Amino acid sequence: MKSYRKELWFNIPTRVELINITPQVNQCLRESGIKEGLVLVNAMHITASVFINDDESGLHHDYQVWLEKLAPHEPISQYRHNNTGEDNGDAHLKRQIMGREVVVAITEGRLDFGPWEQIFYGEFDGRRRKRILVKIIGE
Numbered sequence: 001m002k003s004y005r006k007e008l009w010f011n012i013p014t015r016v017e018l019i020n021i022t023p024q025v026n027q028c029l030r031e032s033g034i035k036e037g038l039v040l041v042n043a044m045h046i047t048a049s050v051f052i053n054d055d056e057s058g059l060h061h062d063y064q065v066w067l068e069k070l071a072p073h074e075p076i077s078q079y080r081h082n083n084t085g086e087d088n089g090d091a092h093l094k095r096q097i098m099g100r101e102v103v104v105a106i107t108e109g110r111l112d113f114g115p116w117e118q119i120f121y122g123e124f125d126g127r128r129r130k131r132i133l134v135k136i137i138g139e
């Protein structure tokens, strides 16, 4: 069995952003040389997500509005977590609902997606260097 590991780094200039990382994951898959197997993609930070959905700008707007209703950033005093001196209590909650990781099957050297599926990085506390892990196993 072959095994491949890579960290992808991001420094998002805004607090919240959703980014299609499918091209980077495809690049990892090419580098790995693996044709049949599984790829795991996970955020390595507890205020960011990796998830799969449609690359459609209206939907991404809807996610941001919905997440802000569920866990508004302001007032930051509403979160006990922020008593630690942080201001990212909302980002931890947003990360939880959008998920930590995805696993995608690799078939004949390709990501074996359903219709319209793409992989996204969800940043909820940006403006600093953060990373995701790509782990691929197979033959």
Ligand code: ZN
Binding pocket: 081, 086, 088, 089, 092
């Ligand atoms: Zn925190």
